[in-house]
Amino acid sequence: MPAIVSIRNLQKTYANGFSALKGVNLDIEEGEILALLGPNGAGKTTMISIICGISMPTGGTVMVGGHDVVRDFRQTRKLIGLVPQELTIDQFETVWNTVSFSRGLHGEKANPKLIEQILKDLSLWDKRDNKLRELSGGMKRRVLIAKALAHEPRILFLDEPTAGVDVELRRGMWAAIDRLREGGVTVILTTHYIEEAEEMADRIGVISGGEILLVEEKRALMQKLGRKQLRLELKSPLSVLPPSLDALQLSLSEDGRAIIHEYGNGVGEGRIGAVLAAVEREGLSISDVSTRQSSLEDIFVSLVGDRA
Numbered sequence: 001m002p003a004i005v006s007i008r009n010l011q012k013t014y015a016n017g018f019s020a021l022k023g024v025n026l027d028i029e030e031g032e033i034l035a036l037l038g039p040n041g042a043g044k045t046t047m048i049s050i051i052c053g054i055s056m057p058t059g060g061t062v063m064v065g066g067h068d069v070v071r072d073f074r075q076t077r078k079l080i081g082l083v084p085q086e087l088t089i090d091q092f093e094t095v096w097n098t099v100s101f102s103r104g105l106h107g108e109k110a111n112p113k114l115i116e117q118i119l120k121d122l123s124l125w126d127k128r129d130n131k132l133r134e135l136s137g138g139m140k141r142r143v144l145i146a147k148a149l150a151h152e153p154r155i156l157f158l159d160e161p162t163a164g165v166d167v168e169l170r171r172g173m174w175a176a177i178d179r180l181r182e183g184g185v186t187v188i189l190t191t192h193y194i195e196e197a198e199e200m201a202d203r204i205g206v207i208s209g210g211e212i213l214l215v216e217e218k219r220a221l222m223q224k225l226g227r228k229q230l231r232l233e234l235k236s237p238l239s240v241l242p243p244s245l246d247a248l249q250l251s252l253s254e255d256g257r258a259i260i261h262e263y264g265n266g267v268g269e270g271r272i273g274a275v276l277a278a279v280e281r282e283g284l285s286i287s288d289v290s291t292r293q294s295s296l297e298d299i300f301v302s303l304v305g306d307r308a
């Protein structure tokens with residue numbers, strides 16, 4: 001499938017000489033949800049601003065729907081909806097007007113049926129006649145999404161869509177974003193909530209220090225980098241591992257109350273039976289057994305941490 005957004009050797013050096021993007025290459029496929037993860041200052045907002053034509057690159061190219069974002073700004077902007085991090089809305093306007101005007105600003109003819117559908121999808125229909133200042137923070141965020149969708153973009157950028165939003169509402173927003181994807185919209189979201197990326201994204205991109213460290217299918221990433229851990233809780237703590245267990249490359253937890261077997265990624269796999277047998281032979285009593293798979297968070301911390 002051809003990429004709907006194609007980024008080549010993208011660079012951004014700010015006027016003060018700071019290099020925020022150092023040659024980014026990235027293809028975003030039509031219809032996918034891509035989550036961009038990165039620590040503060042990684043360059044996520046800078047990249048999105050350039051794709052959306054708000055900021056100029058100092059090197060490289062970005063093509064959106066086959067058009068260059070600098071040369072063909074009008075065509076590319078029409079294809080894009082942007083939900084910014086900051087709340088930039090007129091507090092005294094009603095929900096209905098805010099969203100309808102946004103469609104007009106993009107030069108599209110009025111379409112009340114469409115606006116109705118968008119407000120219903122985002123659970124804002126009941127609030128259509130309310131002024132924005134009468135809404136909660138989470139509702140205002142959904143108004144920003146509705147605004148960004150009013151001109152029927154094919155690509156939606158969400159910069160930290162759920163920052164500061166409570167857990168229940170966050171789940172509601174995820175459901176709304178999922179419905180958009182079902183409708184064929186390509187979604188790119190930046191987030192600090194790893195759980196959000198884990199829950200929603202088809203692919204994950206990790207960006208740090210102005211560079212893309214990796215872009216992978218979420219499942220492949222978790223399989224490739226994920227490690228598993230078998231933990232055997234001991235009835236009586238040990239101060240050191242018996243030599244026979246040491247030979248199996250097991251480790252002892254810091255408090256001496258658990259024996260740990262790490263496996264996965266082709267290392268230490270298929271040894272669980274041998275581990276249990278060895279523990280039995282040593283006459284150690286086990287009070288509990290648990291397994292754990294490393295999360296996206298572990299993977300992210302190890303990737304970004306390695307660079308720090």
Ligand SMILES: Nc1ncnc2c1ncn2[C@@H]1O[C@H](COP(=O)(O)OP(=O)(O)OP(=O)(O)O)[C@@H](O)[C@H]1O
Pocket residue numbers: 014015016018019020038039040041042043044045046047
């Ligand atoms: N106008 C500017 N002039 C100089 N440096 C800037 C400017 N805007 C951003 N930067 C710097 O560029 C880097 C990337 O910023 P950016 O806002 O793209 O990061 P981010 O990944 O979106 O971070 P966050 O997660 O905190 O929103 C930061 O070090 C920031 O200080």
